[in-house]
Every structure is written in C-alpha cells, then in structure tokens.
Amino acid sequence: MTLLLVCLFGGVGCVVRYAVEYAVRRHHPTRRPWATVAANAAGCGVAGYAAYRLVGTADVRLHDVVLTGFCGGLTTFSSAFAIPAILQREHHWGYSLTLIVTTPLLCGGLFALGMSLAH
Amino acid sequence: MSANITLKPRQFVMVLSSAAAGGIVGTFLRDELVKLDHIPSATSALATWPNQIPWPLLIINFVGVYLATRLLRGPLRQHDPNNLTRVLVITGFFGGLTSYSGLFVDLASIWHLSVWGSILVALGAIVSGVVGGWLGLVVPRR
Numbered sequence: 001m002t003l004l005l006v007c008l009f010g011g012v013g014c015v016v017r018y019a020v021e022y023a024v025r026r027h028h029p030t031r032r033p034w035a036t037v038a039a040n041a042a043g044c045g046v047a048g049y050a051a052y053r054l055v056g057t058a059d060v061r062l063h064d065v066v067l068t069g070f071c072g073g074l075t076t077f078s079s080a081f082a083i084p085a086i087l088q089r090e091h092h093w094g095y096s097l098t099l100i101v102t103t104p105l106l107c108g109g110l111f112a113l114g115m116s117l118a119h
Numbered sequence: 120m121s122a123n124i125t126l127k128p129r130q131f132v133m134v135l136s137s138a139a140a141g142g143i144v145g146t147f148l149r150d151e152l153v154k155l156d157h158i159p160s161a162t163s164a165l166a167t168w169p170n171q172i173p174w175p176l177l178i179i180n181f182v183g184v185y186l187a188t189r190l191l192r193g194p195l196r197q198h199d200p201n202n203l204t205r206v207l208v209i210t211g212f213f214g215g216l217t218s219y220s221g222l223f224v225d226l227a228s229i230w231h232l233s234v235w236g237s238i239l240v241a242l243g244a245i246v247s248g249v250v251g252g253w254l255g256l257v258v259p260r261r
Binding site for chain 1: 124125126131134135138139140141142143144145146147149150153180183184186187188191192200201206209210211213214215216217218219220221222223224227241245248249251252253255256
C-alpha cells in the first residue's frame with residue numbers, strides 16, 4: 001500500500017512540475033528551463049521542511065510518500081543536467097553554466113530554508 | 120522547432136496523464152533500486168560519512184542524465200516540449216526516476232557526520248551530472 005502511494009505521489013509531483021513548466025512556457029515562450037529550476041528549488045524546500053518535521057516519526061509511510069514520492073517526482077536531476085548539456089552544444093555556454101551553478105545553490109538554499117522553517 | 124505553446128483542454132489532460140504515468144513508473148523504479156542498498160541510520164554507532172553515501176541514487180541520477188541527454192539529442196530531438204512521448208519519457212519517467220530532493224535529504228544525513236564529506240558528495244553529484252550530460256552528447260557519436 002505504501003509503495004502504491006509513493007508511486008502515485010511521484011506521478012503527482014511530475015504533473016505539478018509539468019504544469020509549472022507549461023504555465024511559464026505559455027506566457028514566456030522560451031527554451032530556457034527556468035521553470036524546471038523553480039520546480040527543483042521548490043521541491044527541495046518542501047523536502048527540507050518535511051525531512052525535519054518527519055525525522056524520527058513513527059509514520060514511515062508519510063515520510064516515504066512525501067519525500068520519496070511527491071518531492072522525488074517534483075524534482076528532476078536528469079533535466080537539470082541534460083538541458084544545460086544541450087544548451088552548451090548549441091553554443092549557449094553562459095546559460096548552460098548558469099543553470100549548472102544556480103540549480104544546486106538554489107536547491108541547497110531552499111532545502112536549508114525549509115529545515116529552518118520547520119525548526 | 121515549432122513549440123505547441125497552448126494546448127486544448129483535452130490535449131492538456133492527455134499530456135498531464137502522460138507525465139503522471141511516466142512519473143509513477145520512474146518513481147517505482149527509483150524506490151525499488153534505492154532499497155537495494157542498505158544504508159545504516161545516521162544516528163547509528165556504526166554510521167560514518169562514507170557509508171552514508173547514497174550510491175544507488177547517485178548512479179540512478181548519472182544514468183538518468185546520460186539517457187535523457189541522448190534521447191533529447193536523438194529520437195526526441197524534434198519533439199516540442201508538450202509532445203506526449205517527450206512528456207511521458209523525459210518529464211515523467213526520467214523526472215520520476217531521478218531526484219534532486221532525495222540527494223539533498225541524503226546530503227543532510229551526511230552533513231550531521233561530516234560537513235566536508237557532505238560538500239564532497241555534493242560536488243561529486245554535480246560533476247557526475249555534468250559528465251553524464253557530456254557523455255550523452257558524445258557517446259555514441261554517429
């Protein structure tokens with residue numbers, strides 16, 4: 001049952017990430033994946049909050065559903081590095097490097113902020 | 120490449136369903152693969168920062184970047200970002216399979232044991248992502 005919920009919430013996380021990307025692309029047609037960066041940062045912020053709140057909790061199911069499922073689906077490591085690689089191949093070196101550097105910094109910052117808010 | 124910027128409601132539901140389906144399968148695979156490696160609790164007396172390194176997730180993320188880059192440079196190159204196949208595979212499956220938040224949860228566990236160990240693993244993860252993307256561009260070169 002837990003595995004089913006983890007998978008379902010992983011799907012929900014992916015849907016939310018796509019919806020954010022779609023909404024941004026619709027209003028700002030661009031190939032720059034800033035919506036993916038935002039989804040990654042938001043997902044890490046939620047993960048930081050949930051990781052602190054749910055550490056040592058007896059409810060392992062809630063821990064797995066939120067962290068492995070929803071936050072895992074909301075964030076993506078593959079697009080965070082595949083898109084910069086392609087941008088670099090298309091000679092957009094500046095954007096590529098900016099994405100590679102800013103994504104982990106924003107994710108780390110939001111994760112720490114989430115933890116401090118939960119504290 | 121002409122991007123299909125605005126979708127009709129029915130198309131939008133179809134694309135969301137694709138993202139969900141891919142995400143469910145990718146999350147299932149990640150969850151099962153991560154469970155293969157038993158990492159001792161960070162509060163255990165046996166815990167040291169090297170045995171807290173999340174090798175399965177690091178490998179999953181590396182392989183995910185490599186395959187996603189290959190697909191985006193190859194078969195899915197001409198597909199717009201709202202294409203059903205691209206959303207199913209890239210946004211859904213590889214998005215669910217790989218995880219940035221899971222990496223930071225594991226880095227937080229290492230941080231409690233060694234700040235430098237945590238920074239080292241974070242840098243290793245970033246380098247593995249860059250190398251995975253580069254390999255996806257150049258291997259195999261057609």
